[in-house]
Amino acid sequence: MTDIATTPLTERGRRTRDALVAAARRVFEERGYAATRMQDVAAEAGVSHGTVYTWFPGKDELLREVTHAIVGEVVDAARERPREATSADPYPRLAGATRRFLVGYRRNARMLAVVEEAASADPEWTGVLDELREIYVTRTRRTLRRLQAEGHAPADIDPDVAAPALTGMVETFARRSATDPTTTDSDVEQLTRLWARAVGLTVPNHD
Amino acid sequence: MTDIATTPLTERGRRTRDALVAAARRVFEERGYAATRMQDVAAEAGVSHGTVYTWFPGKDELLREVTHAIVGEVVDAARERPREATSADPYPRLAGATRRFLVGYRRNARMLAVVEEAASADPEWTGVLDELREIYVTRTRRTLRRLQAEGHAPADIDPDVAAPALTGMVETFARRSATDPTTTDSDVEQLTRLWARAVGLTVPNHD
Amino acid sequence: MTDIATTPLTERGRRTRDALVAAARRVFEERGYAATRMQDVAAEAGVSHGTVYTWFPGKDELLREVTHAIVGEVVDAARERPREATSADPYPRLAGATRRFLVGYRRNARMLAVVEEAASADPEWTGVLDELREIYVTRTRRTLRRLQAEGHAPADIDPDVAAPALTGMVETFARRSATDPTTTDSDVEQLTRLWARAVGLTVPNHD
Amino acid sequence: MTDIATTPLTERGRRTRDALVAAARRVFEERGYAATRMQDVAAEAGVSHGTVYTWFPGKDELLREVTHAIVGEVVDAARERPREATSADPYPRLAGATRRFLVGYRRNARMLAVVEEAASADPEWTGVLDELREIYVTRTRRTLRRLQAEGHAPADIDPDVAAPALTGMVETFARRSATDPTTTDSDVEQLTRLWARAVGLTVPNHD
DNA sequence: TATGAATGAGCCTTCATTCAT
DNA sequence: GATGAATGAAGGCTCATTCAT
Numbered sequence: 130m131t132d133i134a135t136t137p138l139t140e141r142g143r144r145t146r147d148a149l150v151a152a153a154r155r156v157f158e159e160r161g162y163a164a165t166r167m168q169d170v171a172a173e174a175g176v177s178h179g180t181v182y183t184w185f186p187g188k189d190e191l192l193r194e195v196t197h198a199i200v201g202e203v204v205d206a207a208r209e210r211p212r213e214a215t216s217a218d219p220y221p222r223l224a225g226a227t228r229r230f231l232v233g234y235r236r237n238a239r240m241l242a243v244v245e246e247a248a249s250a251d252p253e254w255t256g257v258l259d260e261l262r263e264i265y266v267t268r269t270r271r272t273l274r275r276l277q278a279e280g281h282a283p284a285d286i287d288p289d290v291a292a293p294a295l296t297g298m299v300e301t302f303a304r305r306s307a308t309d310p311t312t313t314d315s316d317v318e319q320l321t322r323l324w325a326r327a328v329g330l331t332v333p334n335h336d
Numbered sequence: 337m338t339d340i341a342t343t344p345l346t347e348r349g350r351r352t353r354d355a356l357v358a359a360a361r362r363v364f365e366e367r368g369y370a371a372t373r374m375q376d377v378a379a380e381a382g383v384s385h386g387t388v389y390t391w392f393p394g395k396d397e398l399l400r401e402v403t404h405a406i407v408g409e410v411v412d413a414a415r416e417r418p419r420e421a422t423s424a425d426p427y428p429r430l431a432g433a434t435r436r437f438l439v440g441y442r443r444n445a446r447m448l449a450v451v452e453e454a455a456s457a458d459p460e461w462t463g464v465l466d467e468l469r470e471i472y473v474t475r476t477r478r479t480l481r482r483l484q485a486e487g488h489a490p491a492d493i494d495p496d497v498a499a500p501a502l503t504g505m506v507e508t509f510a511r512r513s514a515t516d517p518t519t520t521d522s523d524v525e526q527l528t529r530l531w532a533r534a535v536g537l538t539v540p541n542h543d
Numbered sequence: 544m545t546d547i548a549t550t551p552l553t554e555r556g557r558r559t560r561d562a563l564v565a566a567a568r569r570v571f572e573e574r575g576y577a578a579t580r581m582q583d584v585a586a587e588a589g590v591s592h593g594t595v596y597t598w599f600p601g602k603d604e605l606l607r608e609v610t611h612a613i614v615g616e617v618v619d620a621a622r623e624r625p626r627e628a629t630s631a632d633p634y635p636r637l638a639g640a641t642r643r644f645l646v647g648y649r650r651n652a653r654m655l656a657v658v659e660e661a662a663s664a665d666p667e668w669t670g671v672l673d674e675l676r677e678i679y680v681t682r683t684r685r686t687l688r689r690l691q692a693e694g695h696a697p698a699d700i701d702p703d704v705a706a707p708a709l710t711g712m713v714e715t716f717a718r719r720s721a722t723d724p725t726t727t728d729s730d731v732e733q734l735t736r737l738w739a740r741a742v743g744l745t746v747p748n749h750d
Numbered sequence: 751m752t753d754i755a756t757t758p759l760t761e762r763g764r765r766t767r768d769a770l771v772a773a774a775r776r777v778f779e780e781r782g783y784a785a786t787r788m789q790d791v792a793a794e795a796g797v798s799h800g801t802v803y804t805w806f807p808g809k810d811e812l813l814r815e816v817t818h819a820i821v822g823e824v825v826d827a828a829r830e831r832p833r834e835a836t837s838a839d840p841y842p843r844l845a846g847a848t849r850r851f852l853v854g855y856r857r858n859a860r861m862l863a864v865v866e867e868a869a870s871a872d873p874e875w876t877g878v879l880d881e882l883r884e885i886y887v888t889r890t891r892r893t894l895r896r897l898q899a900e901g902h903a904p905a906d907i908d909p910d911v912a913a914p915a916l917t918g919m920v921e922t923f924a925r926r927s928a929t930d931p932t933t934t935d936s937d938v939e940q941l942t943r944l945w946a947r948a949v950g951l952t953v954p955n956h957d
Numbered sequence: 958t959a960t961g962a963a964t965g966a967g968c969c970t971t972c973a974t975t976c977a978t
Numbered sequence: 979g980a981t982g983a984a985t986g987a988a989g990g991c992t993c994a995t996t997c998a999t
Binding site for chain 1: 369450522533
């Protein structure tokens, strides 16, 4: 289903293929798309570089497979329904969601940048990027709609505009904090406040 | 002063060099960094490919020069002091600023993506990106501080966190609307509201 | 051990690599260093030009490898202990040595000139040249010391000066005779006499 | 007469042309033939690099002109008839000649190597080299013949073989001492002795 | 004459991909 | 399935030479 190229028939084949996908992700994240040579991926996976072509038709498909894996992870993560989601007070709910979003996004931030790099050279990748982002945006849109339905957020907000915009804000923050290790909890708190106020929530005073 | 490589000594040289920078920008925007061949830039500028090397040591410097030009543009644009800046009511002031930001950013969005592509392959470019972004962020930080000083924005907002986050939000919006021609004025209005509410401003009701 | 770049793992690889070194030597000798294109070497070895880079990082390393091979040959040749070396009369001993020197040198004369060419453009090669020459000079120095110890040569000769000078004389002669096919045995006899007289040996009269 | 390319018609032209020849020699000696760019020569001469082509059709002719100048110098130097040439005792005569040879050769050693480099890439230059060397060899041949005629040197020496061989010896020594500044007078004395003994002269004992 | 710019042939090198074993 | 080798298209860059002014 998620296969892009050859499906392994043996256990050994499956292991090799998985190792290649994992290796590819590491190397792509480390060097970017263009600067990654098939050679590097093979070496990282501990196989001969001819072997990559046993499992993938080419470099593109390798990236596509890695991206696919990310989509899977993200979708899975989105499925989690943690406790606080049922809380009545929207602010702590939001705080938890933001924190989770940041954690999840940070895991994939570098690969997103890599896909963006690929898209810069070949617009075909734009679709993949949009697809990935749409997962995040959809979640946010749903959140906004719920807040409006519950009377927490004003009706004059258009979720179709606000969702991508707010996601973009958190994305940018996440991307930066993915590199910058000085990000503190208070920074995350600040981000949550901006988000909350932007959609009309009342922000608790204690700080 | 803004020279990165060779300075032309004659009028003809200056014209050629300028044509090359302009051509490079067009081609970079069209194809991205990696996919741009020196040949393409030369052809676009209407000169032999050897001529590019008369003025620039290599592809890197060409990109650096184009980026330099953008920084110049952006700084110049930031210098403009339009009428509404003096208005007492912060919301229209903000609306104008957002609109101007979008217009300015859209002009450079594609090149920023190109630099990002270059940075993905060679981290050396990260610095250039940061420098460019800092220009926008600094402006926003200043705006936030003024709003706080004037009592329009609450004191619990940390401009050092909020400025990059909000800039990121507008950046993302701008990037998307740079490609998507369906962006309407009402979308911009939505963005302005988010921004305004996020920093605690009162948003006019009529819409 | 003698590897400079990649070591072949298969028989086929070894054959290709060896063919490349041999081809490189032929082409270098034919055209000189600068005028030799990687293309030429590849063609001479009967492989695609990309294959050269499978085994050598660049042109430099190719020359280095060829030179390495020569050093090996020369050292091996120097190891031979022919009969006449044990003769009591120094002159026939010298005559034999000179002849062998000429034969050996002639085999490498052209490549030495090539390295000299490379050294002229890039002084880094000077070291390689010195190393090669030192092999010859050391042998001569040893010969001189033995002659002095045996009382055949006067003590006022300084082997450290005479060895390079006499080696230079034979080198020059060899280089010229490498190109000039009119060199006769009597020429070699003349050279031997000069050498012998220069270090004070008695020269037989019959000629 | 010694002109290879354009003859200057004005004083200014003559100065430029001379400056170019001098500059070319310096740069050739510094970097070798291949590594010298016309640009470098022009810069060294303090003119625009287009100007080189006003006076010389190309790089080859520039080298040819420099070499020509050297031939002139050498011929002029050979013309000098110093006092000791008339001395009856051949050894001091020889010592003086050797010293002069060394001095003269050292001045041109590097350029000879450069021509040799050019010859390595293009055999056409071999002729120029031979011509230059022949000047030295001829002088030595004449010296040998005189020594034989005067009964100082044995008749079994063939000046046609000995002259190039001995010249080669001194050449090698000179080349090495041109780079190596540790050459002492006693080294020169050693060289003279080898030379003298090689041609059968009696060498004075005091050392 | 001199200058500064433009030209373009030519070379080295990289690396995705193919292939024989 | 895996391996190591071979391939060759493609592109960056240099620099001798030409040219307009």
